[in-house]
Amino acid sequence: MDVALNAHGSTLLERARRVAGIAGQHADDVDRNARFPREAVDALISERLLSIQIPVTLGGEGATTAQIAEACTVISQACSASAMVFAMHHIKLSSLVSHGIDSPWHQSFMRRIVDEQLLIASATTEGGIGGNMRNSICAIEIDGDTCRLQKDATVISYGRHADAILITSRAHPDAVTTDQVMTVFTKDQYTLERTNEWDTLGMRGTCSEGYLFKGEAPKEQILPKPFAEIAAQSMLASSHLLWGGVWYGIAVNAMTRAQAFVRAAARKSPGQTPPGALHLAEASSLLQQVRANVTAGLARYEAALAEPELLSSMGFSVAMNNVKIAVSQTVPKIIDHAMQITGIMGYKNGTAFSLGRHLRDAQSAQLMISNDRILANTSNMLLVNKIETNLLG
Template structure:
């Protein structure tokens, strides 16, 4: 069954709106219970959203990064955990679309993703490397046509609910920590032993437990290109841009709640400007800055895709790092201003203006690849790279 064809009568906007309605209905329970947003993910699969990035030639819809980021924003307004799962799936799928088309197995797997709506998870973190995804301790073992891998993965988001995991490792036992490959393991090809439980301040529904991973699969499931190339040319940009789309959605909903609060106050006292109105105006100004920042980053990425040298350049890496830093830091200021506008009604749970979940989820943004680590990388590049300061350059 070609799900994309069957759903083609409805555009992505209508389909994601239906998913967002489901996600919003369960968002508070997903947060309070720290449970997987099963209803929203089921709706995503029913609407065919997990395969939209797959090229049309392989049964998908060929959706662009910009289109997917826009969907992340819609879902982020409803349930941040659901939106983040959707974003992380498409970050991994982007690696396959950009770097797996020359591989028969990966091309066939993309067709399965479009047809069967597989959910992809990522295992790039590892105990002992301090969150540096560009280094690995574990190494893939290749024996004939079979590869085996054991990894102490400190975080694998929604691992037990995924249909496949894309996991990084050293290319072989003698390889340097940065000489990495990425391999696709299907659900029936690996075993997971939980080592850490995801009991966190926010993004609770992503269920990002830690696991000891042990898998065995055909060697053809190893990506043909080194992970260094994948990370620089697709994963860096798609991570920062799609995550930013989610964070922007959280902030959009916070501002919408603050605006509703101010309007309600204005109706009670006609002709009097509510005290929170100025904070609302400030929040809207910052929200526009975040939107412009993300749109600029998306435009730069879509343009750079035609040139691998640009994608691997310092200038591009600095630009994408700046998008992530600006988005992740500014949304916290926006949501705090919305909280000031709504006052105790925003601070309390269970009101139409509650913002506790938004604020807690947004605090994850600075930690998803630590801003300090990103700034350190940017600082190192700026020792060599001259920053572009032109307005339209």
């Protein structure tokens, strides 16, 4: 089946635009009440967008990361929290698709995701490890054919609303903290006891509350690869690139509003350049930098997928880290320009030019995996990895 078209003849982009139409109607309410974007997720389900990444052989559409990132950008222009839920769901799916493809249980689970349009969350952070997901304190315990896990998960985005959770832990009770595995638990196999609220500056609709997770499942639900490999080979790139698609969408919508403001001013006084026009020009250059960073990262990832050695190379990690740093630092600057252009109309809520939600949502970009942590990681790699000297790679 051609990924561009579904059974009803709509392209992926058209399906994403219909979701955006619904997400946009509820974006302010979702933001104001820090509530789950139920309407947008229902639209993702009815457009069957939750399973596009799953290979055609398992009933999905085999969508590429670039196609999913494009959908993230489209939805994010209407509601960035909805787009972030969509992005995070597909980041979890990339782990399943890349590392569960040879495991019978995970294959049949992917078929279930297609049939039932299941929403997948993850639990990678833990109380006591300071946000470094490559360390776990909790350990999975295997008892015969069953595995059991209890985790103080400080953040499980949309945890209460998910149909399954991918969760990290030490591989066994004697394992060192970095010897981790990732296990799929379906909703009927765990309980969640809420430990943290999610009342935040932005991205309020992701409902990233903390929970005490307690689960029990057949042991074949443990992904057959070490989590270190999963993190390096699928999560790193898909996180930074799909988040990049979401953040770019926030900036695009802020710019769309700012441009509408400038054009309205220009029409009122023909022959005069409106005061915000120079800001718009400057911000459009920044917007192009963000787009170029994300699209170059997507192209690099697609090329590396053909060569597993490249995927786990330092040069690739440095490049993906750099996409995240550049995009997360630049998007708030673009929104700041848009605010200068729209003035009080952008500052106020409830106008056609309001930018408060954009500004607040975009602040999350530098914090979700803290840029300081990423820069520390990159700076370590640059002690041995050489700067790329050619232009075209």
